[in-house]
Amino acid sequence: MRTALLFPGQGGYEQGVLGAVVAESAAAESVLNRVEEAGREFGYGPLRPFLCTRDAGRAEPPPSDLLIFATSVTAYSALTDRGLSPDLLIGHSFGEWSALACAGSVEIEDAIRMICERITFLQEFAPEGGMLALNATDDRARHLIGLLDDPAVSLAVDNGPDQTVLSGPHEALEHAARIATATHLRSMRLAVRLPFHNGHMLAATARRLERSALEAPVRRPLIPCYSPLLGRAVDSANDVREIVLRHLTDEVRFREALLHAYQRGVRRFVECGARNVLTGLVRASLPRGALAVAPWAVPGQDWHELLSVPAGTGELPEPTRDLPEAGTAAERAPAPETTAPIRAADPLLPASEQTAEHYVAALRTAYADRLGFPPELLDDGIDIEADLGVDSIKQLEVFSSVRTAFGLAEPSTDVRVTAHTTLESLAELLTTLAPARDLRA
Secondary structure (H helix, E strand, O other), X not given: OEEEEEEOOOOOOOOOOOHHHHHHOHHHHHHHHHHHHHHHOOOOOOOHHHHHOOOOOOOOOOOHHHHHHHHHHHHHHHHHHOOOOOOEEEEOOOHHHHHHHHOOOEOHHXXXXXXXXXXXXXXXXXXXOEEEEEOOOHXXXXXXXXXXXXXXXXXXXXXXXXXXXXXXXHHHHHHHHHHHHHOOOOEEEOOOOOOOOOHHHHHHHHHOOHHHXXXXXXXXXXXXXXXXXXXXXXXXXXXXXXXXXXXXXXXXXXXXXXXXXXXXXXXXXXXXXXXXXXXXXXXXXXXXOOEEEOOOOOOOOOHHHHOOOOOOOOOOOOOOOOOOOOOOHHHHOOOOOOOOOOOOOOOOOOHHHOOHHHHHHHHHHHHHHHHOOOHHHOOOOOOOXXXXXXXXXXXXXXXXXXXHHOOEOOOOOOOOHHHOOOHHHHHHXXXXXXXXXXXXX
């Protein structure tokens, strides 16, 4: 089973979560020692009381960014020490720093140095602001931003089909929350004091990181790595530098990253952090066949058992289709053909000229529209109920809409439509139905 490791930003730290991990894994303890030693050079520490114990006493906590990074890279070393061999790494927001370090693109000590410089610059130069989560698609979030007519407000994060995040000044976000309420959207202010992923407000601060980004010794990832900031695979040292330069200003397209992974055969997504922030987004964004695992989200659970399915199948294959831009009408359009074109389903054709392939195309489009997935995610042989989570009522509704569009009669009463669990099986059923007009004659 192909596996992607997900590295969280905010929400990736929980006090004491690494106690048992470090106690049983010499590799994890070694990595934590490196992080702690590097942080100490910049005046931050100790880290271990906050990461490995539930009570750190009166010690002053280090910056959350250091704790998040330390949690992820230590957890990663424990997972790989256990034998997990990931096929893909994906970082979310600040989690891209962890992903790049674990991919071998930057040494832990160099990453800590850049992170500490980042902490200093944000404290000294970044303007205050915040972030507002909405239960809306990115299209709808952009419409709301248009209503605000404030250039300082940005769409910061596209997390999934019903979760986006805005970034901007406090007053503008309060206005956005009022508009959301008036348009029947839910909104929630996030517990951050800065307007992350906002080019209007943080461009000047990001420029202060240019020197460290350009001088840092970085290299192409040793493990396949996808950047939601770049919207593509990380293929070179220049890509790594670009992530460092753009991570404060550019939108996080995490939903697109999950679709990218799923298209390339990834079916297991493991959160390399303390909670289940990202695995919830997997469940919301992908078919039910995608397995989301958060090893340390529940205190005391046996994370070894959660990872018992064999993984690590080598290098990922190249995609057969290009992923459309997230949040656009292209997501609902058929993907470009890569072989001899198959004529699209056409309800105006006589039933005798329709083929099972035509019906499969129509069913795939109908289910994609209903679920909000790009059509190419509905693989051949996918189980409509088990993998997509579509209940029997919705299955009947979709089948009826396609049957009606082609002018076909209803199946006989002894045929149970929901017993046909794949697009191919449903298409074969459609080929057996007579045209409705023939019955009327």
